[in-house]
Amino acid sequence: MAWLVWFLFSFFLTVLLVGKKGWLQLWPVGLAALAVVYVLDSTLIRLGAFAYSFGLPALGGLPLLYFLSTLINxxxxxxxxxxxxxxxxxxxxxxxxxxxxxxxxxxxxxxxRHINWSLWRSLGLNVVGFTLFLWLGEWLGVIKPGE
Structure with a gap:
């Protein structure tokens, strides 16, 4: 239920903040974010760092609605x-x-739940993840600061 709430919150916030025109321009950066989240999180799940409830094996242990909210966010x-x-x-x-x-x-x-993990490590992982997908977005020409 919490993943559904997070997904719906993400969806409506993005609709409000980005709009249709912004979504049409920026959705490809969501694909870059999906790739970054999949690689980082599924690797750490396999290494036993943390685990998600309702994680799907086909998604490397990630919950579907969490994964899809990444695209939107x-x-x-x-x-x-x-x-x-x-x-x-x-x-x-x-x-x-x-x-x-x-x-x-x-x-x-x-x-x-954290298994061999901490909130401090998550903070560092979040910084790395955001940096990677924003850099990829700029490199791909999707994010054009100032336009």
Missing amino acids: AAAVARFYPVRRWLRLPYIIVLSAVYLLVEWVMILTGNF
């Missing part, structure tokens, strides 16, 4: 990617902290 994150380079790291750190809060809620609700 990436567009909203990319939409507000700062033009000024010096603001990008603070933006990524703040987003990482927000996602850490979501992770904490999922731990409290029993939808996610």
Whole structure:
């Protein structure tokens, strides 16, 4: 149920913040985010770092609605990617902290659990994940800060 709530929240927030025109421009960055999340999370699941409730073996142990929310959230994150380079790291750190809060809620609700992991490691992983997919979005020409 919590993954459904997260997915619906993500969907409506992205519709509100990005709109149809923004979605049509930014959806490819969601594919980059899916790739980053799949590689990072499924690897750490296999290594026994953490586990998701309702994870699907076909998705490397990731819950479907969590995985799909990545596609949606990436567009909203990319939409507000700062033009000024010096603001990008603070933006990524703040987003990482927000996602850490979501992770904490999922731990409290029993939808996610740390095995050989910690919230500090998650914060670092979030920073790496956001940096990777935003860099990929720029490299692919999907994210064009300032346009």
